[in-house]
Amino acid sequence: MTGKHTGTRPPTSKDVAALAGVSQSTVSFVINGKSVVSEATRKRVEEAMRKLNYQPNAGARTLKTNKTNIIALFVEMNETFDANETTPYIDAVVKLARKHDYDVIINTTHEGSMALRRLAGKSICDAFILMDIQRNDERIPTAAELNTPVVLVGRPDNALGLDVVDFDAREAAYLAVDELADTGHRHIAMVGNTLGSNGDEFRFSNEFFSGAHERADQRGLDFIIVPRLVEGWEGIRRSTDQLLQHVDDRLGIIVRQPQPTEWLLRALSERGLVPGRDLSVVSHCSDLSATSFQWPVTNVSTRPEEVSNQAMTVLFDRLHGSTAAPHCDLIEPTGITRRATTIDWNTR
Structure with missing residues (x-):
């Protein structure tokens, strides 16, 4: 040279x-x-x-x-947004985009299909990733009409021929219940959605709750889903009495997402209860979140990096000209990681 x-x-x-x-x-x-x-x-x-x-x-x-080397990522962010839950997905998308010499613009507006049309009309991005897909997401018909690759993260009832990547929440629920059944628990309480919210809005949420109930019945465990009366920390605090009604009889609590997990652990601490000593707690959250709490929590990982990596792999295949049939890829859980919040009653 x-x-x-x-x-x-x-x-x-x-x-x-x-x-x-x-x-x-x-x-x-x-x-x-x-x-x-x-x-x-x-x-x-x-x-x-x-x-x-x-x-x-x-x-x-x-x-x-005729390319911008820009990908548009649509992700929900609002006053109830859980950064610990969403940030790993965003980070993985950005990192993989940079490996392919692409940049990412993040759209957090609540304009739905209007924002999608606006960005597509400006021709400033080559492809779209839509996160937080609802079962009847109003953005999907608009996305399906675009002459641009689109990948959905989350399964709608009808993807209209678009590529879909999601996590197998039902299998994750099976693993959480099996952990408690295998360690000799008799009762399972699950932290539910906020009272009055549409529990069927997101498929992954519905499948996690219904999968846990189904597995508990199969394993012969008493099971209850306790709805939160209001949003936020107050919702967990006000639900604690009902969650703990069987605390003296081998109780295990299952909770989704990092922030509700943190709030639950705080509520238990305020009552002088120690997970792993007085009751068990299993969370469906990333490994990074599970190890960041006051007590490292037994968890089934949401595998955010793997979900985002698969979405990006499908997207780049389309950008490179793939005409394969639409994807519907389910990322499987890799198992459960037992940490400090599980009691093994079989050894006591």
Whole structure:
């Protein structure tokens, strides 16, 4: 390689070509993903770009390739938003996008299909990932009409031919109940949705609750779902009496998501109860969250990185021209991790 960019001006494709020992047209081919360039040459050019911190002109690249190298991620964020639950999904999407030289813009508005139409109409992104998919999500008909790859994270009742990636919440519920059954518990109380909310709105929530009830019946355990009277910490605090009605008879509590898990542990602490000594707690949350609490919590991981990685893999397949049949990929739980909040009554 010969030549090296010096000085304060931004590096150009000519500087990259000189450092890599190739022509400027070859640099252009690499930037635009043309297959006429050998793998060895492509690596030389990419190494030169890295050394010079060269950034291709996005506007010029868009004109040449009709691509923006931007993915739009739609994710729900509001006053009840649980950052510990959602952030791992976002981080995984952004990291994988950068590996493919894509950037991510995050849309958190509540405009639904209107925001989708607006972004698509501006032609500022090459593909969409829609999270927090409801069973009858009003964005889906609009998404299905776009001439742009779209992946849904969450299963609707009708995906209208769009690709879907989701987590198998029913299997996760089976694992949570089996953990308590196998360790000699007699009663299971599950922290439910807020009273008056639509429990069928999201398929994963409905399947987790119904799966837990089904498995408890199969294993012969007494089972109750305790709804929260109001949102937030107050909802957990006011539900604690009902959750603990069998605390003296081998009780296990199952809870979804990091924030309600934290609130439950706080409510138990206020009553002088220690999970793993007085009762058991099993959470459906990420491993990172499970190990961050006052007591490391036994959990079935939501596997956020794997869900996002699969969604991005499907998306890039479409961006690269795949015409395969629509995906409906279920990410399976890998098991349950027993931590400090499980009592094994069989050994007592």
